[in-house]
Amino acid sequence: MSHQTGIEASDDLLAFFARSKEGEVRVIRVDIEDEQLVLGKSVDTVGSWEDDFDKLIQPLLMEKQPCYILYRLDTQNDMGYEWVFLSWSPDFAPVRQKMLYAGTRSTLKKTFGGGQIKEEVFGTTVEDLSLDGYKKHLDSQEAPAPLTFAEEELQFIKKNEVNAEIGVDSKHQSMPGVTFPISQDAADKVQELKMGELNYVQLSLDIKNERICLENTDDTSTAELPSRVPTDQARYHLFVFKHTHEGDYMESIVFIYSMPGYKCSIKERMLYSSAKSPLVDILENHLGLELIKKIEISDGAELTEDFLQDELHPKKNAVKQAFAKPKGPSNRGPRRITKQRPGEAVENNNDVEEQGSVI
DSSP states (O other): OOOOOOOEEOHHHHHHHHHHTTSSEEEEEEEEETTEEEEEEEEEOOSOHHHHHHHHHGGGOBTTBOEEEEEEEEEEETTEEEEEEEEEOOTTSOHHHHHHHHHHHHHHHHHHOGGGEEEEEEESSGGGGSHHHHHHHHHHHTOOOOOOHHHHHHHHHHHTOOEEEEOSSOEEEEOOOOOOOBOHHHHHHHHHHHTTSOSEEEEEEETTTTEEEEEEOOOOOTTTGGGGSOSSSOEEEEEEEEEEETTEEEEEEEEEEEOOGGGSOHHHHHHHHHHHHHHHHIIIIISOOOOSEEEEESOGGGOOHHHHHHHHSOOOOOOOOOOOOOOOOTTOOOOOOOOOOTTOOOOOHHHHHHHHHHO
């Protein structure tokens, strides 16, 4: 889970928040300076919220500096005007700054008043925090509601119909993996990991209720990762591997499937193995997670820094040398002398001399 940084809002910012909710201010940029949340800039309302969105927000975004943007909508709830909370964390910002802003986000939200925040959007590119990007975010939030149990069961049957392919040279049948729905709290934590608020999520298979459930979200370093792997139960792990490669800093999301061999029942081994591919599909295609590498292990001790580096960045194979015939032993005796058979060609002058001496 994300750790709080201890950074609080300055008195000036608190006073401005109190004045800004009357409807005149359209957008507020909040920065972190000297270990305080401070007012970076504010802009008053010009037109409608849609007309003002790109005109007022885009100039506030800096290429290499994270910030928070609070944008006022024209709609109201019981507590007043509704706001959109935008977290700007550009790809080229320093890593320490990214982590600092990620760890302080919930503090700012609580300070401003979570009841007036209608939507939260996280952006790493300018397009993410544009009006089009915001509308795409709203569309994703309005996705179809979860299926009922009966609908899930019907979908499960259709997805797992056996497809047989029989030909002259081949005869086999294939069946896709078993799809288990992922629990809402697990999906929420996956989204937090995607947004950089978590660096580790552990998932388990609830065999009785046929669901994928959340097990662990403790902040985890690479050195601590092996200790997160159970020695008697299978698990799925999502880990943000923070490392450098050829001088570049990288944060790569790795999917790890751990199965401690025969310490698990046959049923558990089969279900975890069958559910793995559909789960990866859900993570990548439905939750939008970019999995850089998928790894299978039987022992947590395998998960070392060097092992992960080699998995993500395999060393190039050296060019294989041609086979060289080994030299004979140095203490080999004198060469054997044989007579030349009639019609056999003489190989070299040494053989001629040797044969001549025998004759």
